[in-house]
Amino acid sequence: AILRNPSVIDENGTIDCWFLADDGGLELLLAHILTGSTKKLRVLSLARVDQGEDPLELRAIVKHILKKFRIRAEVIVVPISTIQMPSYLSQTIWEQVTENAGIRDDSTFREKTLHFMRISDAIRAYSSHSIITVVTLPLPLSSVPNSIYMRWLHLLSSINSPVLFVRGNGTPALGWQL
Numbered sequence: 001a002i003l004r005n006p007s008v009i010d011e012n013g014t015i016d017c018w019f020l021a022d023d024g025g026l027e028l029l030l031a032h033i034l035t036g037s038t039k040k041l042r043v044l045s046l047a048r049v050d051q052g053e054d055p056l057e058l059r060a061i062v063k064h065i066l067k068k069f070r071i072r073a074e075v076i077v078v079p080i081s082t083i084q085m086p087s088y089l090s091q092t093i094w095e096q097v098t099e100n101a102g103i104r105d106d107s108t109f110r111e112k113t114l115h116f117m118r119i120s121d122a123i124r125a126y127s128s129h130s131i132i133t134v135v136t137l138p139l140p141l142s143s144v145p146n147s148i149y150m151r152w153l154h155l156l157s158s159i160n161s162p163v164l165f166v167r168g169n170g171t172p173a174l175g176w177q178l
Contacts, residue, residue, distance in 0.1 A: 026168035086117030137167035
């Protein structure tokens with residue numbers, strides 16, 4: 001887990017959990033624990049509509065996972081498409097972090113960067129008022145330079161509230177009774 005933009009989380013409000021990949025449910029478990037008894041949990045996921053993912057079907061799948069783990073949460077599925085142009089803000093953030101670090105915008109990773117810009121836009125649109133946002137930590141690829149990967153994380157955490165990146169190891173972190 002990596003915490004960005006840390007602050008004290010001692011207030012009532014909403015905790016958002018961006019469930020971007022099912023890697024064992026660790027991000028769901030941590031988000032659920034952080035809610036305690038006074039905070040509301042929202043689980044958000046992305047439906048890649050141009051890859052044939054149906055938002056209603058994905059919502060039902062996420063609700064089923066939460067029901068199995070007895071986690072109460074509002075489920076929101078955000079449709080995302082490769083034809084969506086990232087916002088000017090995301091593009092500016094990316095240009096600033098690459099320019100300040102002296103990184104050349106490598107076209108090899110351009111599509112992946114655009115994807116993270118779109119996710120960043122969704123996180124800002126839906127989670128800018130949450131008291132903490134839990135996000136599935138993207139799996140680092142060996143072909144991606146560390147400097148680019150770290151800039152992607154900066155892009156995803158470019159909101160004012162704290163962002164907790166969580167990556168499980170694929171082993172279930174939650175259990176359920178049959």
